[in-house]
Amino acid sequence: MLYHVTMDVKIPRDLSAGERADIVAREKLYSQDLQRKGTWRHIWRIAGHYANVSIFDVRDNAELHEILSGLPLFPFMEIKVTPLLRHPSAIEGDDS
Numbered sequence: 001m002l003y004h005v006t007m008d009v010k011i012p013r014d015l016s017a018g019e020r021a022d023i024v025a026r027e028k029l030y031s032q033d034l035q036r037k038g039t040w041r042h043i044w045r046i047a048g049h050y051a052n053v054s055i056f057d058v059r060d061n062a063e064l065h066e067i068l069s070g071l072p073l074f075p076f077m078e079i080k081v082t083p084l085l086r087h088p089s090a091i092e093g094d095d096s
Helices: 017-037 061-069
Strands: 002-009 040-045 051-057 077-084
Touching: 002 061, 017 040, 061 077
Parallel strands: none
Antiparallel strands: 002 051, 002 077, 040 051
């Protein structure tokens, strides 16, 4: 099932530079692993914000929740999830 996920990151200003660098590096590794597996299908930065719009391809709500809550930056994110369904007027037969 496909999900449109918007993540708005709000890292506390009082987090040390070292902690910030560590958590951002772990986030990158985690997200890139999911991208390689095809679970995190697309990711786009939102211009002017520390935020992204992503497409996830997962089995169900529970799997998506597990993935999102496992993000190292999860405690500092505001996340909006929208399930996606193929539109009946779509001319493409797949979701790539």
